[in-house]
Amino acid sequence: MRADDNDRRVPLSALARRYQHFLLDLDGCLYVGDEPTEDAAEAVTALREAAKGIVFLSNEVAYSPEEIVRKLWRLGFQASLDQVLTAGAALQYLLAERPGRDTAFVIGSQALVDHVAEAGLRIVNRTEFATRADVVVVADHERFDYGELRIATQAVLRGAELIGLNRDRTFPMPDGAWPGSGAVLAAVETASSHKADTIVGKPEPAMYEAARDRLGLGDAGDEAAGRGRPKVLAVGDRLDVDVLGAKRAGLDAALVLTGATARSQVDGARPAPTHVADSLAALLLT
Numbered sequence: 001m002r003a004d005d006n007d008r009r010v011p012l013s014a015l016a017r018r019y020q021h022f023l024l025d026l027d028g029c030l031y032v033g034d035e036p037t038e039d040a041a042e043a044v045t046a047l048r049e050a051a052k053g054i055v056f057l058s059n060e061v062a063y064s065p066e067e068i069v070r071k072l073w074r075l076g077f078q079a080s081l082d083q084v085l086t087a088g089a090a091l092q093y094l095l096a097e098r099p100g101r102d103t104a105f106v107i108g109s110q111a112l113v114d115h116v117a118e119a120g121l122r123i124v125n126r127t128e129f130a131t132r133a134d135v136v137v138v139a140d141h142e143r144f145d146y147g148e149l150r151i152a153t154q155a156v157l158r159g160a161e162l163i164g165l166n167r168d169r170t171f172p173m174p175d176g177a178w179p180g181s182g183a184v185l186a187a188v189e190t191a192s193s194h195k196a197d198t199i200v201g202k203p204e205p206a207m208y209e210a211a212r213d214r215l216g217l218g219d220a221g222d223e224a225a226g227r228g229r230p231k232v233l234a235v236g237d238r239l240d241v242d243v244l245g246a247k248r249a250g251l252d253a254a255l256v257l258t259g260a261t262a263r264s265q266v267d268g269a270r271p272a273p274t275h276v277a278d279s280l281a282a283l284l285l286t
Contacts, residue, residue, distance in 0.1 A: 021053035028237030028259020039281035041076035059201040061139035064111040087201030095119035108139035139165040156192040166201030203245030247271040
């Protein structure tokens with residue numbers, strides 16, 4: 001049976017049948033807080049039944065990939081660990097490949113602290129050496145306070161490398177937008193008068209390179225498949241993160257309107273999304 005014939009057996013849209021692989025954002029696309037977006041689980045199931053490649057590509061920093069897999073299953077999405085790529089996991093790979101830095105002060109969740117420790121750095125939070133850390137890692141977390149800002153500022157002023165997980169200003173929650181990692185990073189940058197040396201998550205290229213690797217693909221020059229049709233579609237809810245990152249990586253980008261972006265913001269946006277839909281289900285299902 002031809003692949004196109006198999007596609008007709010599942011309720012995928014004509015647009016979805018044009019692509020072989022999908023990079024799916026989490027917050028604002030698959031779910032908002034602990035609520036899945038309407039029919040998103042059915043859309044992901046349809047992709048699986050059509051044998052499409054899937055990577056859940058997220059700037060998530062609060063949870064480990066293992067915790068995200070459990071959350072996805074709880075919300076009705078089938079997912080395996082090798083399909084989940086977070087900014088925290090990308091940071092771990094980056095740090096592990098850059099020897100010469102021994103200590104780290106981390107603003108962020110326990111999952112993020114664990115990623116940094118697993119990369120081989122000694123965590124100096126709550127020690128007398130915190131302000132002399134080699135690396136300061138910054139992300140959002142609910143217990144962020146002035147003390148953390150003070151220590152991070154002093155460490156950066158003493159020469160620590162400043163790494164931000166992402167520049168997301170906010171992330172969507174059921175009661176409205178919550179401050180994101182970009183807001184916390186901006187506080188450290190302002191206090192230290194030092195811009196981050198490295199940003200790990202979307203829209204930076206490292207996340208997309210890692211996603212291609214997970215899918216077994218080559219570089220951006222390999223994205224065209226038979227008859228000139230693109231192979232990979234990146235789907236997310238933010239123009240300045242998901243669409244920008246996909247475009248920088250040479251990928252088609254679909255914007256869904258279930259998260260941080262309203263339709264009124266799309267007109268005149270640069271870069272412009274390749275596709276716009278009210279939801280993931282509206283994009284992928286007939």
